Amino acid sequence: MSKSPVTPQYVDVHMPPPSYEEVMGHQALSSVKADVPREELPPLAYIDIMPRCLHPGNMRKKVPPEYDRFSTLMGAANYWLRANLSYGVWKCETVERKVENNGEIIMDKMICHESTYGFNVLIRGLRLWLYVKDPSTPPQQLGLLNKVPETTQVNLTAGQVYHPFTGFVIGHPLFLQMYGYSMTTYQGFRETLHSLNEDLKKQPLQGSILNVESATLKVSEGLEKAVIDSDNTVCHENGGKMKRYTQIIRVFYVIGEPANETIGMKEFIPSITKPPDIATHAQFQNFEEIMTKFNKWLPHQTGIKLVNIQLHEVRYTEKLGQLEILSDLTDDFDDGMSDRSFLQTLRVFYVTAPSTAPPQQISFITSRLFLPVRTGERSFESMSQTMFRIEAWLRVTGIPAYKVETVKFLYREPLKLGVDATRTYYTAFKGVGKYYVTAVRVYFLNPYQEPHPCYLPPAFPWDPSMKPSSTCTIQ
Template identity: 35%
Template sequence: MEQIMASETPDIPLGTLELESLPGKPDIPPEGEECQKTETILGEENLAFEGAETLQGELTPLTYVDFMPRCLGTDYLKGQIPEFAEFGTVVEQANQWLESMPQYTVWKCETVGKKLNNSDYQLDNDAVFIHMSSHGNNAFLMGLRLWLTPKMNPDAPVQKLSYVTVLPEENTQGGGSVADVISNLLNQQTGYRFGGTQLFTQFNSLSKTIEKLSRQLQLNPIAGEILNAETIKLLLSDSKPNPETTCWVETGKTNRLFVFALRIFYIIGEPAFETLGSKDIIPTHACNTEGMIQRLKFATYRSTVQKASDWLKKQQGIKVVNVQTIDVKVFKLPNGNIEFDSDSSGYGEMAFEDSCQFLKVLRIYYVRKQKVTPLDATPPSNMTSRLFVPVRKNQTGKVFECFSKTMQRVIAWLNVTQTPLLSMESVQYMVNPESWGTGVAEDRVDTIKNQSSGRYQLTCIRLYFPQDFEEPSPDLLPPTKEDEEGWMCVIS
């Protein structure tokens, strides 16, 4: 794997690490030459912010740092989508950086996708408000987010990260050539009624993928301890998607196929002989008839978290390594009921569809060890969750605080409450610029994506806890415009 040197380390390890000093970084012409831009392909300078240390000089209970792939060419200067380094180089950057910051421990890793600007393919690293074009190109860049906590044992060695990405295998039940089916779906302007459902019956489901992986891990264990596992979504252009690709483009006017892959991050070391498992917590739903109209009703996200908590209380000897919100495509049947499969290896979005409905499913990844510690054997007393929504600068509109400012509020909240963490994730919610308040319907588990019009998404931070917590008095937290307007983050 190519060795990558990280850029100059910021004083405070929060925000996105830019790659100005990396080899292969294209030079940008000065004013008066071919391009008038003075920005880099990765946008602004490092967006570190105050708040990584308490007033007593101690490290905060949680912080983050992002690593994005370096650009490999100058196509963006000509208005073309550039090429970027593979994902493995980003992990190498993170390892180089961790050597220089031994006071931190990586708590979780997260693959994050960030949208490039449509006009010049620049990246605003700290943006939370995203516009998704309905019929134009939407270009995305995939990077790595490290969630960090203070190192408890100063004598512990510096962590070194590695990962493995597992794609679902083809099976023999679907019939026909997978490559031919993919080609037919991608090249036609109409599609099958169920948006490529028949394609993904020709791939193993997530549960079968994990089952096969667990058998392999018993014979050939991972060289270290599993840090966390996640589901990542890859755009499918042929039957062999490349999970190392960090830049991709979605075009709304064409058929799009997505495959779900399993990515496991681990700390390199002696094998811990762990096996991986997952559990999907599906929101309760029912179809009710009101007169001649059938209405589908879903339970709240809050109740889904409670279902997850009830399941965890019954488990013994497992260690939760990640809690992730997965958007599963829903198909409405002629009788008014719905059909969906959270275990499916992917889904399609067809150009002919007026709208797509998605359901938020809570996926819990866990490991079992050969030697179970007392901490592993103790299930959470009550899993709870809290969403931190970026503050809107006005009561309505498109202007929100940046991601790092939202993280400042997370840090302040954790410093006051001292609530232990179970997991965390960066989550996207659809937002209506014309709405009032936060703009986020946080407790709603279904989402309707209108294919014929543009839409907006907001990046939020969700924390999960192994116990109940009390919301602190606003007097103990830094004042925000959100507090002044009288709205609060939703708790579930």
């Protein structure tokens, strides 16, 4: 079932604007300061609206804290927009931050550790990418519609047992004959998107779509009953327990007259460059080759408006030299005892509408990834410092941003940059804690030339090859 749209909250024009802490709880600003004139908004700027902690829980005893609901964040965003009439939002994005063991949330931190056997707590917030608007026009107000996949029952025949990683595997027919076997799972992503469009035909959104994203939620742990709560902002994981995840579709829209839009999605999957065999794993195309696929598809599309370009991770499995890419899967299990392989795909969301004015025809899109500068072992510069570099790059090149997304990569210690940003596949090994590095990817409608480093802020990344040996002694 889809949730009801989130309508504006806290909209009493006679009330003075609240403080940021009163409305937004934890929050971090990129370049939007109270004393900065609207004309000086950086070429790329955002504000994070994070949930307030309602109850601290007890991290040592593995009792998770409680936080505001996501609908509260949407209300806070609308309140902020009413109090800051010079700004509008051109993209909403769900972002995650880790809650440290002491309960602290470091908003500027660009590397996150997820323990395999420890207790992890993550919270989800709302990132608003901003533009300057005419302050004399009415404030922009945002709505949200969540679509969760419908459940479906899988009845297995004799000789089949459901395996959460590879689908169906051979089971013991006597067991099935005696007891039978069935399982509740979820509809695929494409079927869920089709169902969402059917919902929108019956009950159109009261406004126009700003962007669409797919978000992954944990729905159960251990033997808990699976519950999809799309309005929840906190996720906790106990190490060693089986976990179950699903995907939901989030539709952010600007409240107004119904535009009667239909949502479409095209997914670009890296092709296999080296098939798997018994001795070696599969290899795939890199990110630039996915962008080439995207740009071959794009010029042939008419009457569509792109609303989001999203790098999305999907599971893939290798079994006896056979490879299966589970790009449509919305029901994913992690037993904590198996290696898990992931492939980065590019999901392009777009809308069509019965409008007399066709949207802008786009024939080519480029992108630039901005990684935080590495400062040491498992250490990177802050988000604020990275945004300062992005803003400087955009000013020097003079090229406007078309789309933007916050992405994360698996940290790899031996690499100079700490990540392999061109590689589209990796394996999360069992029994090993993982570190993830946050980065920002910006998309453009024009090609660009990389400016000379002398025009940009200096960067002196730490080089792991220069790390002193433990056997060396300094006299």
